[in-house]
Amino acid sequence: MDIAGAVANILGCLCTCNSLHECIADKCTLLWKPTRNLNKLGKLMEELEALQQDVKSKLEQMQPTKGTEVIKPTRVVTLWMTKVEKLQSTKGELMSLTRPIPGCCHFSSKIKLGERIDRMIKEINDLLEKGKFPNDSIAEILPNKGYILPATSFMKHETTVEALNRIMELLLDDSTRRIGVYGMGGVGKTTIMIQINNHLLKEGLYDCVMWISVSKELSLDKLQKNIATYVGLDLSTTDDEMARAAKLFEALSRRKRSVLILDDLWQPFSLEAVGIPTPTTENGCKLVITTRSLETCGRMETDEVVEVKVLPEDEAWSLFRSKATNRVLTSPDIESIAKEVVKECGGLPLAIVTVGGALRTAQDISEWERAFAELKESNATIGGMDEAVISRLSWSFHRLKDDTCRSCFLFCALYPEDHLIDTYELIDYWMFEGLLGVEGTATKQKKQKGQSILDVLRRACLLNIVTHKKANYVKLHDLTRDMAITVMTRAPPWHSIVKPFAGLAKQGHIEWADVKRVSLMRNDLKGIDVHSIAMCPTLTSLLLQYNSFSGKLPENMFDFMPALKLLDLSYTGISCLPKSLSNLENLRALLLSNCWYLTVVPSLEKLGALMALDLSCCRNIQELPHGTEKLINLKRLDISNTCIAILQSGLLSSLRFLEELLTGNSNVIWTSNSIDELISSSFSGLVSLEVDFCDSEDFNRFTRSGSTNHLLQFKLRIGQAEAQETFTRARSIVCRGQILEQIPQRTQELKLHMVEIWRPYPSGLSFLKIIDVDNCPKLESLFSVEILLCLDNIEEITVSHCGGMEELIKCGNDNEVKMPYLKGLTLMDLPKLKSIFDGIILCNRLESIEVISCDVLKRLPLSRQECSPTLKIKGTTNWWRSLEWDNEDIGKFMKKHFVSLFS
Structure with a gap:
């Protein structure tokens, strides 16, 4: 039958070709020389991949190392790259055809193979020709x-x-x-x-x-x-x-x-x-x-x-009322005094807001009278409107309820002017200084107190809480910061050296005696002159992050700082720490993150008060510092992104107060004994964990123990996860090339790479918000309808480079499924994907659908009634034109949501 099929294939040319001789010659070439053409195809593919790498290298070279310019490939280049990647997805299958092909059978199959090879050779030659992009046309620079x-x-x-x-x-x-x-x-x-x-x-x-x-x-x-x-x-x-x-x-x-x-x-x-x-x-x-x-x-x-003028009297009064609230201004007597207070603010919004916030809870008339007298007196002694404003701010500072709030506020001024201060970092600093509770108080309670103090300072209008890129920050007005620095200059209990981001390359003369805090962060300091450091027994915080420190710090430097509690040397070029560090028995935080050249950390054996040790991204650190096991009060250990490979036996058991253990992207090898210790620690107080497991067996063992149920945050990797893998949620898992029995309950983010089998247990999915599946060629579908019913909170689904994926959701008997919180769906390079879902997906919050290289997908399972007005459907124009709609009205309605990526 194979011979007959081959002959029929050749003779069929009589109906379509003018030259029987040419047709038979072509078919015979395909019949007898597929292996030679396959070798040619392999060589051409190598050339194409080399050209692809050249194009990528050019794009990388054009990309600025920092700053705000964006290099965007042109649409022609993007389309070319997409076609190359599509060809690469068949590379494995083609290479499997290099084995010898019997010459006396399967003639029809050999002709089909030859035709396919011939088509691909022509396609690759076309891409090789079109891929010779001039440098000036490969991308556009978008500021x-x-x-x-x-x-x-x-x-x-x-x-x-x-x-x-x-x-x-x-x-x-x-x-x-x-x-x-x-x-x-x-x-x-x-x-x-x-x-x-x-x-x-x-x-x-x-x-x-x-x-x-x-x-x-x-x-x-x-x-x-x-x-x-x-x-x-x-x-x-x-x-x-x-x-x-x-x-x-x-x-x-x-x-x-x-x-x-x-x-x-x-x-x-x-x-x-x-x-x-x-x-x-x-x-x-x-x-x-x-x-x-x-x-x-x-x-x-x-x-x-x-x-920009000061406010007239009526507007100033209106602003003051909004800050002091109408509730405290109900008494006519208080109102008359309040208006005098407003006059003392001179129509300046900053002064009005600050004073109004400070008097927000003052209800007794005597308190208002005293405030008015103090404001009037301070105005009489200071000339100049800016100084007058600072005096008002200083008055508000002194009205804070206690020295703890005042000290916490002054700490904010140690940062550069206009700096967005991370609230988590700030509260940690307060905690390390001992401002948020006595020893033994749980970290959670201390951080709650820190949040309360932030609220107090915000209500007093001494700082602003601002949200930037979904994170909370603290920011000081420049005059408020000036006032804080003035206080720290004049008031001995808070005397500080504040020179952040001052462009210092050399330390210069600094009077260290009787200093409580020193901030020299974000300069270009090469070193510290020990001869200028007098004995400073009251120094509690030393902030030196973001300096070069190409030279060594003096060996006896820390002998002058017996009371030091917080030392931040993060993002510096320091290579080794002075031995005098070993004697800082009151030190609570040693922060060395991103000290790229650091190789030597002296013994920490005597640092019994240490609460936080951060060695993250110190790639030259090969082992934990000597004496780490003696740090019985340690609550945070961060060795992520280091080359540390061994956690000595009994370490985790000795750190009985440990709350945060971060070892992600390190070389730590988890043995059976160390996993037992990890499980024990998880039940004894660990609340935040970042760990890389070698395989799913270790991970499953840890998960089955119920350890994750006690964690507020976890970032767990299974298999050889890439170092640049990032997480956006507090409880995240990434699995590469492994089989998971289950995922922990309350998991919010799940990334699967090169996974052959995906059998999710419904019990672990109810909190899931993000799922990202990449390069899993054997997966034919992602969800069943039964599993989907458990995904109540899913917000983002991304599926890419899964060559075997035919349907996203197995239909079952259901015509509708609900995904009420779904916001984004991205499908990329899924050559066999025929269906997202055969019925309708009800997802009225969906904002974005992006489809790239999913050529056989012809239908979007959307309902006109359920579409969000902000929906954007992104894909190629050719793909969009090929879509089939359940009815014409839906097609017309959807057209206004489409955004073309390229033709």
Whole structure:
């Protein structure tokens, strides 16, 4: 039958070809020489893969190492890469055909094979030809349009809105290129400009909006570096000021229709000296400066100026009432005093908000009278409106309920000006200093107290809680920070050295005696001069993170700091720590994260008070420091991303108060005994765990013990997970090439890579929010309807590079399934995927469907009634045109949700 089929195949050419001779010759070539063509195919595939790597390398070389410029491949390049990846997905199957093929049978199969090889050779040759992209056409450079800035509540008073509207008018007026915004400190200039920055970006009124915060100590070098960081330039190796200016000029000139906002400018400077292009109608650029001086506006040659004025009496009173609340102003006697208090604030919003917050709970008239007297007295002794504002802020500081709150607030000023302070880090620092409770108090209770103190400070309007990229931060107004530094300068109990981000390359003369805290973070310090360090018995916190420290620290440095509790040397170039560190018996936190060159940590045997040891990302650390097992009060041990391979037997048992154990992406090998210790620790108080298990057997054993039920956070990897694997949820699992018996209850994020069998137990899925399945070629489906019923909280589903996937959800007998919280569905490189679901998926919160290289998928299981108005369907135009709809109305309705990625 095979011979007859082959002959029929050849003779069939009579019906379609003009030349029987040519047809028979072609078929015979396919029949007798498939192996030679297959070898040719293999060589061509190697050339194509080499070309693919060359294209990827060019894209990587174009990508800035930091900054905000984005390199985006052109659509032609993206389409070419997609086609190459599609061919690669069949590579394994083709290579299996290299075995000898019998020459006397299976003629029809050999002809079909030959035809397939011939088609692929032509396709690869076409891709090889089209893949010779000129360097200037491979990608486009897209400058980041800017950042939406964390914004505090905007005061919609007539005076403020009038200033905002005037600035917007000037920004939209082509004839105005330089705008000056001036007014007293605390009057609200920055608040207004943040609103404008965000509005310009959201409405797309300019291609690029750049925000640069300028400090009091303006230096052209520092300003150049700040702008360079924003535009993705590395000027660290360029010492010449003019050379830096030339590079900045070139980078900024590429940004057409841009706005550069320089906030809080104190001194005028030459645009040319920095490298800022002169704003003109031709280049479409505009410059906005905010300053406290009208003279500065004039010397910066602004075309127009806008004064942000203090609030008139009625608006000031309205703002004060909103902060002090109407409830405490019900008494006519209190109201009359309150109005006098408002007058003392001089119409400055910052002073009004701060004083109003401080008096929010004052209900007794005598308390209001005393407050008024104190405010009036402080105003009489300090001249200048800025100083008057600081005196009001200082008054609010002293009204805090106790020294703990005051000390916690002052700690915030140790960070650089305008810095977004991570609330978790801040509370940890407070805890390490001993501000949040006595020894023995559980960490959870201490952190709850820390949150309460943040609330107290927020209600007192001494700091703002801002949300940025879904995380909470603390930010101080620059005048509030000035007040805090003034207090730390004048008040002995809180005397501190505060020089963060001051551009220090050398330490200079610093008076260390009687200092409580020292912050030299984010400078370029090469070392510390031990001769300038006098005995400082009261020093409790030393913040040295983000310094180079190319030289060694003095060996006896820590002999002068017997009371030190917090030492942060993270992100420094230090290679070894001085031996005097071993004598810091009061030290509670030793933070060495990302000390890339660190190889030696002295003995920690005497550090019995140590609560936190962070060695994360110290890749040259080969073993735990000597004496780690003696740290009986240790609560956090972080050795993630290190080369530490051994946790000595009995270590976890000796650390009986351990609450956080982070070993992810390290070389730690978990033996049977160490897993037993880990299980025991999980039941005795461990609340946060990050561990890599070698295989599913170890993981399943740990999971079956119920250990995960006691964890508030876990990040568990099974198999050879990639180091760059990231997690977005508190309870996450990634499995690579292993079979899971079950996943822990309350798992929120699950990533499966190269998994052959997926048999989820329903009991572990009810908390799952994210599932990401990648490179699992043997999976034919992802969910059954029964399993889907347990996924009540699923929000994101991503399935990619699964060559055998035919359907996402096995239909069963159901015509409808509900996924009420699903927001995103991404399907990529699934050549056999025919169906997402045969019925209808009810998902009215779905925001995004992205389909790439799923050519046989012809239907989306969506209901018109269930579609969210924000839904975006992304895919190729060709794929979209091939879709089949249940009826014409649905197709028309869906069309407005489609976004073409490329044709």
